[in-house]
Amino acid sequence: MKNLLLIFSFLFIICSCKETSKDEVVEKLISTDNNIVTSIAKARIDSVLNAFVTSGNIAGASALIFENGKEVYYNAFGYSDIKSKIPIQRNTIVQIYSMTKPITGTALMTLFEDGKFMLDDPISKYIPEFGDMKVYDGVDANGTIKTVPLHREITIRDLTRHTAGFPNRGNIPGLSKLFQTADAMNRENTLTQMAEKMAEVPLWFQPGSQWEYGPSVDVQALLVERISGIPYAEYLQKHILSPLQMNNTRYYIPEEDRDRFSKLYIRTGEGQLVQDSITYSNYTEQWPLTRGGSGLTSTLDDYMRFAQMLVNEGSLDSVQVLQPETVKLMATNHLPDSVTKRSWLPSKGQVGFGIDFAVRIAPPKTPEENNGVVGEFYWDGAASTLFWVDPVNKVTAVLFVQLFPYDQIDLHKKFRDAVYGHYPF
Template sequence: MLRQGLALAGAVGLAACATVPASVESQAFAPDCPAIDKFLENTVMEGRTVGASTLVWKDGREACFESAGLASREDNRPFARDTLLQIFSMTKPVTGVALMQLWEQGRFGLDDPLYWHLPEYKGLQVATGIGSDGKPVLRDPSRPPTVRDVLRHTAGFSYGDSGEPADRVWATVDPLSADNTLAEFSEKMAMVPLRADPGTRWIYSASVDVQARLVEVLSGMTFDEYVAANLFEPLGMADSGWKRESSDLGRLARIYLAGEDGGLEPMPREDWLEANFAGKPMTMGGSGIVTTVDDYMRFARMLLNEGALDGARILEPATIRLMSTDTLDPRISPGDRSWLTGKGTGGFGLDFFVRTAPPMSADENRGTVGEFFWDGLPSMLFWVDPGQDMAVVFATQKIPFDNALHRDFRIAVYGTDYAGVPPE
């Protein structure tokens, strides 16, 4: 399951009151870097994580870089600015940007049926139960999934972890095996029945790996080569990629697993080493990028600048606005949005959570209307806050995903009284 990079949902309680005076609601703010530094230091001292760093960019300049603790406790190596990080599902927005470049070039339409471009998905069916023979009971879907569905997790696909009937097939074919190419993944993914009719549920899934295969088919390049040539190189992200050199181990942060007693133990590296150094063919669209806070901030700054950075145009402003606009059908009830509702008051655009209203309760994370973001399994987080002209990257390497850590970090950034309405 770790290889799938599931960023488990959520925002949980915080002490701030969601209702504040109108004079505060539209108040601009400046990040309190000493408060952020103190938060990181306390987090390490309290044993909530072994090490962490954060980079805040605001109003066209770097506002804060802070770090604390160790990238590798076993080597007594500090969590530094050039520490390499496994970001897991923060790979997903990169994949979405790559695919939307091809959309701008007219290679596909968002409402094209997926099988127009990947014929293996023609004839998909929905699993509704398990028959007496132990096999899924199938029916035709109300419509085929579209590329837009694939971009917003409404295709009905699975991640193999639901316990629903479709996942019996997933377990048999193992689409995301590191031994598969993306082409082989896609063929096997197409064997797995849908969990729901397209467009009716938000289901976090391997759909972003399907996006990666679309990039390959539409561009004629391997996925990682396309991303390197069209995102990483133009953005100057020289420290970012899937496959790494053995010399990188000296900069790679260890992932720590939290035990039931709260202790943090290093996760064995064998699986990562095998996938990254042993020539395994899989390059996932939903996970796998290794990067630094500076490199990922360049990606975030491009998004904040509506698609451009330092003279490199990656996407058009209208495309960034499309991706960062909630596009979920209002008929998809909260109960059919899985854990997405735990991330705040909002919905989903194209590979991003999108905040659509200020925090509605005292338990909801601080954030600004219009912000968009995603996170990653080892408690990684980034967000883009256009209303405050700000982008933030928070880096740590702790599993399981720590919702409370993100809650408290956002308090450190915004303060307890921030109501979530940007200045006019």
């Protein structure tokens, strides 16, 4: 009887996996504990990451995955410094760029829990520099910018979901040049000087009317500073980084740790990499501007501690950073259906946007879309780094590379496929 049941089970799996490989069928048969990261998945991940390195399209890659609170995968391939033949390692320090944003959002939401603000408060309540904004309305025949009044003020919710209206492109007639001239993101600025310069430039569109990635999270950092009365970097250290023991997550890398700091590479063609020479000093000198949207460096284990705190609904190792309901709020889609203009966000797949995360709201519709589970929340960085939190399967993943331009080689898609199996999973 047992043999008959086994045969019927095998036939059922075969029939339900028409687009699934032989290895994945075997994987489903032998994976009785319903784990996502099986031995076959680990082999797939190794194969994918190693192939990108051996092809010369990335210098090095490292990945760390936890499932149900336990480490289930770690490996590293290639180099953090090709010229010096320094292998990428577990404690290699990388530039995480926009993966700074979820950390900033977490810092902001600790103040929300303290009752210091409401999401629909106008930001001018705390940053009066933004109290008299105008909205861009094109240019006249002479190239002079035209403006119209605000329909409503920018809210904190707008900042957290990228609907504030700040310009962030180089091709808006008149407005792009004005924003560039304002030089708000100059690293010599303080956060207050940044806001003063941003406030001199009209908004690109009415707040809440469309999704456009931009400097909203940098303004969140100033919000934290104004509401708490503490410099942003100091607040971040005290309330997020130190409690989570993220000791290698910093704006500034001291001299004694720079031998662990990865070089960043620019891909100029198939198998062609050129070492970046511009960004290094952003982290080896101490600058006044502590951006909320970018600027932190980190290690695999540090960022995994942050991800584990989130999958644990706000706590890690008896440290409570956020309440479970706050994490749920952050991981909920805040984009209404009325926001139809969403820039490149649809390229991420079936996602909306929460508080500084993309939030998966439906399974992938095609094999070409990123794999993932409904309820997952995640983000990535300009140097092609990636992390996600899968609360359904209690999986957290961190992928580190240092590659410009941002993932033009389908790395994230193939890494996700390696973790979850091919579509449909």
